[in-house]
Amino acid sequence: MVNRNVLVLGELKSGSLRSVSFEAIAAAQEIAGNGQVTAILIGEEIQGYSDEMIAYGADRVLTVEHKNLRNATSDGYAQALFKVMEEEQPDGLVFAHTALGKDLAPRVASRMDAGLVSDVTGIAREEETIVFTRPLFSGKAIEKKVITEGLMMATIRPNNIPPLDRDPSRSGKVESIDIEIENLRTMVKEIIHSKSDGVDLSEAKIIVAGGRGVKSAEGFGPLQELAEVLGGTVGASRGACDAGFCDYSLQIGQTGKVVTPDLYIACGISGAIQHLAGMSNSKLIIAINKDPEANIFHIADYGIVGDLFEVVPALVEEVKQM
Numbered sequence: 001m002v003n004r005n006v007l008v009l010g011e012l013k014s015g016s017l018r019s020v021s022f023e024a025i026a027a028a029q030e031i032a033g034n035g036q037v038t039a040i041l042i043g044e045e046i047q048g049y050s051d052e053m054i055a056y057g058a059d060r061v062l063t064v065e066h067k068n069l070r071n072a073t074s075d076g077y078a079q080a081l082f083k084v085m086e087e088e089q090p091d092g093l094v095f096a097h098t099a100l101g102k103d104l105a106p107r108v109a110s111r112m113d114a115g116l117v118s119d120v121t122g123i124a125r126e127e128e129t130i131v132f133t134r135p136l137f138s139g140k141a142i143e144k145k146v147i148t149e150g151l152m153m154a155t156i157r158p159n160n161i162p163p164l165d166r167d168p169s170r171s172g173k174v175e176s177i178d179i180e181i182e183n184l185r186t187m188v189k190e191i192i193h194s195k196s197d198g199v200d201l202s203e204a205k206i207i208v209a210g211g212r213g214v215k216s217a218e219g220f221g222p223l224q225e226l227a228e229v230l231g232g233t234v235g236a237s238r239g240a241c242d243a244g245f246c247d248y249s250l251q252i253g254q255t256g257k258v259v260t261p262d263l264y265i266a267c268g269i270s271g272a273i274q275h276l277a278g279m280s281n282s283k284l285i286i287a288i289n290k291d292p293e294a295n296i297f298h299i300a301d302y303g304i305v306g307d308l309f310e311v312v313p314a315l316v317e318e319v320k321q322m
């Protein structure tokens with residue numbers, strides 16, 4: 001069995017750890033084998049999050065706190081990470097495939113001259129070798145990749161690698177690293193949250209998505225209700241965003257978010273190739289469309305031919321009865 005020391009970056013959003021951080025720990029454990037997984041938390045006032053990282057499988061936590069790290073910038077976080085890497089000399093480094101991970105990982109890989117596999121959806125250990133799986137061309141092809149030498153880096157796509165079972169009785173050491181963060185070229189002055197800021201679509205387990213067939217901003221009301229009773233969140237096609245029915249932050253697809261929820265309910269969405277690029281890897285797809293020829297039915301596991309304004313409220317009532 002291999003014995004690697006692997007670091008994994010924990011990510012915070014709106015005051016809590018993103019669930020993909022726990023999936024990244026599971027990925028790091030697979031790479032580590034019998035080695036040690038150390039979670040890194042970077043920011044300001046972050047001590048309170050260490051126990052959760054340990055409960056999800058980190059053997060140890062390193063915290064790097066500084067007032068200039070209050071809001072993430074790749075410049076500041078990279079300075080913190082380089083310092084940690086210098087001290088830890090890890091064999092592997094795992095990030096979430098989020099806006100932050102996508103920005104930081106190539107910067108660190110280039111500086112460390114490391115191999116990086118991004119957007120990883122599966123990890124397998126074949127004796128000493130780690131084989132990374134990642135989708136290509138919007139999910140039309142799957143690539144299997146190995147890093148042949150040196151530091152091994154990966155970014156993990158949310159909702160694909162199952163986290164380890166949470167065990168609050170697990171224990172692990174928490175240490176802090178002192179660092180001066182200086183000469184930052186960029187600093188966040190203010191964060192203005194968009195109206196739709198709620199569950200991150202890329203991490204959502206259940207998505208009820210609306211398209212142009214929803215017809216208006218008010219038309220999203222029943223979809224919102226269905227999402228609420230199912231414990232999910234609302235997404236949209238670009239058709240709905242372009243029509244002004246909802247915010248672009250909800251857009252799913254080639255030029256929007258890539259999602260892999262357990263359940264995706266497409267309402268009034270035709271199934272254009274650019275939309276499928278963002279959601280076709282969802283685990284279960286239900287399509288509601290009044291056109292029986294709509295392309296979305298080709299990839300749906302279940303299809304309902306009907307008017308969404310009748311079907312969605314009926315589904316809400318059914319779920320409420322359960």
Ligand code: FAD
Binds near residue numbers: 214257271291
């Ligand atoms: P439509 O294609 O107009 O479909 C509306 C559907 O609603 C129809 O199938 C209709 O039968 C159904 N309908 C109408 N009324 C009802 C009702 N009452 N009940 C049930 N069904 C009803 N699109 C994306 O989604 N995401 C992207 O990231 C994206 N990126 C793009 C990038 C590029 C470069 C380009 C060129 C396009 C991109 N598009 C993207 C746009 C894409 O090509 C489609 O135009 C868009 O997805 C269509 O959105 P829609 O399915 O909501 O609308």
